[in-house]
Amino acid sequence: MKKTALIVILALIPVLAIAGTGRAKYVFFFIGDGMGFNHVSLAEYYSGHTEGLHGSLPLSFSAFPVLGWAVTHSASNLITDSAAAGTALSTGTKTNNGMLATAPDSTTSLKSISYKIHEAGYRVGISSTVGLNHATPAAFYGSSISRNDYYGIAAQIPACGFEFLAGGGLIDSRGSDGNCTSAYDIIENSGYTIAEGLDDFAGKKNSTDRIMLLQENGRERTELPFAIDRSATDMTQADLVRASIDFLYSEDGPGFLIMSEGGKIDWASHSNDTKAAILETISLSDAVAVAVAFYEQHPDETLIVVTADHETGGLTLGLEDGYNLYFDKIDSIDCSRDKASEDGKDMMKELSREARIGWTTSDHSAANVPVFAIGAGSSLFSGRMDNTEIPERICKAMNIIF
Ligand SMILES: [Zn+2]
Numbered sequence: 001m002k003k004t005a006l007i008v009i010l011a012l013i014p015v016l017a018i019a020g021t022g023r024a025k026y027v028f029f030f031i032g033d034g035m036g037f038n039h040v041s042l043a044e045y046y047s048g049h050t051e052g053l054h055g056s057l058p059l060s061f062s063a064f065p066v067l068g069w070a071v072t073h074s075a076s077n078l079i080t081d082s083a084a085a086g087t088a089l090s091t092g093t094k095t096n097n098g099m100l101a102t103a104p105d106s107t108t109s110l111k112s113i114s115y116k117i118h119e120a121g122y123r124v125g126i127s128s129t130v131g132l133n134h135a136t137p138a139a140f141y142g143s144s145i146s147r148n149d150y151y152g153i154a155a156q157i158p159a160c161g162f163e164f165l166a167g168g169g170l171i172d173s174r175g176s177d178g179n180c181t182s183a184y185d186i187i188e189n190s191g192y193t194i195a196e197g198l199d200d201f202a203g204k205k206n207s208t209d210r211i212m213l214l215q216e217n218g219r220e221r222t223e224l225p226f227a228i229d230r231s232a233t234d235m236t237q238a239d240l241v242r243a244s245i246d247f248l249y250s251e252d253g254p255g256f257l258i259m260s261e262g263g264k265i266d267w268a269s270h271s272n273d274t275k276a277a278i279l280e281t282i283s284l285s286d287a288v289a290v291a292v293a294f295y296e297q298h299p300d301e302t303l304i305v306v307t308a309d310h311e312t313g314g315l316t317l318g319l320e321d322g323y324n325l326y327f328d329k330i331d332s333i334d335c336s337r338d339k340a341s342e343d344g345k346d347m348m349k350e351l352s353r354e355a356r357i358g359w360t361t362s363d364h365s366a367a368n369v370p371v372f373a374i375g376a377g378s379s380l381f382s383g384r385m386d387n388t389e390i391p392e393r394i395c396k397a398m399n400i401i402f
Contacts, residue, residue, distance in 0.1 A: 024397040026294065035369065036310075037367070066381050068370070068385055085310050114257060127240040128261040129261065131169055135147045137259070158191070169218045196219070236286065268336065304378075312365070316357075317358075319358035
């Protein structure tokens with residue numbers, strides 16, 4: 001073969017690899033808040049432990065064929081917060097910690113890809129296990145110089161017009177002083193239907209084109225329970241993803257973007273709560289499994305991307321000394337630290353130490369985060385990337401101008 005012909009073929013390989021899987025019509029974008037590589041490793045080893053194995057079992061997404069890693073620093077800090085990281089993942093621009101879809105100049109609003117994708121005719125669904133006006137989901141519809149302006153952020157929901165919103169409710173739904181008009185009323189009056197619980201959702205979903213799904217008594221609550229504290233009737237992130245597909249997919253429909261956040265991996269990790277962090281990561285895996293089942297029905301047109309906004313806790317597998325982990329030490333832990341007594345908290349910390357699981361901070365770390373992908377356009381997500389490149393690559397996979 002002539003050298004020039006070989007060069008042409010080599011140059012075409014990435015193009016063919018993307019073209020070969022077609023345009024992504026159905027996109028799932030999962031964000032495990034605070035989920036570093038070691039959170040994934042830990043959940044894998046724990047899954048192996050529960051199956052009686054010496055070793056680890058893959059999560060629904062950790063054996064995806066494409067693996068990349070993303071750099072997470074913000075414009076202001078080497079260790080990002082969720083607002084700046086959410087902004088990077090949503091708009092493709094770095095901003096300062098604490099700022100939401102607003103440039104570091106404090107005045108320029110940044111546009112989320114969810115708007116670009118919606119304007120291109122796709123349906124959009126946003127869900128989270130924490131409050132819908134918490135930083136990560138909010139970065140996909142809202143904009144504010146402060147992530148803490150919860151009421152002001154919630155009040156931006158009507159204008160987004162996205163078809164499906166689901167999660168743990170709204171923080172400060174009556175304003176930080178409790179004296180404002182209910183944000184739920186503002187959202188309902190703008191044309192959204194609010195459903196509380198899956199039965200209510202089933203009854204209302206066919207008579208509205210925009211819905212906000214909360215858990216039962218969801219207007220009074222701001223987060224889904226930790227997986228470890230969950231009762232049989234509590235909604236899960238997998239339920240949110242199932243409901244979003246149910247609402248957004250139709251056989252002759254335009255396609256969709258579904259962004260779904262597992263928000264409490266971060267919360268468990270801030271508390272250095274080992275068992276809760278493991279079960280939250282597995283809960284995200286269960287939610288991704290719902291998307292994988294959809295992908296298997298629509299393999300040529302579906303893209304699934306799973307990443308994190310940052311790592312939380314400086315989690316390490318192996319502590320002090322020795323060459324083993326002892327998961328049987330944490331088998332007896334049956335609630336989150338939030339629910340434990342003071343003595344229980346001390347005991348949980350000691351059991352985690354005996355299991356040789358280490359935490360080096362109660363804040364975030366600067367560790368790079370994994371990017372897992374499968375399906376149409378997934379080859380775009382291999383290798384090292386900046387977190388700002390992820391939304392750009394999603395648009396590219398969908399053939400939408402970024
Ligand atoms: Zn955090």
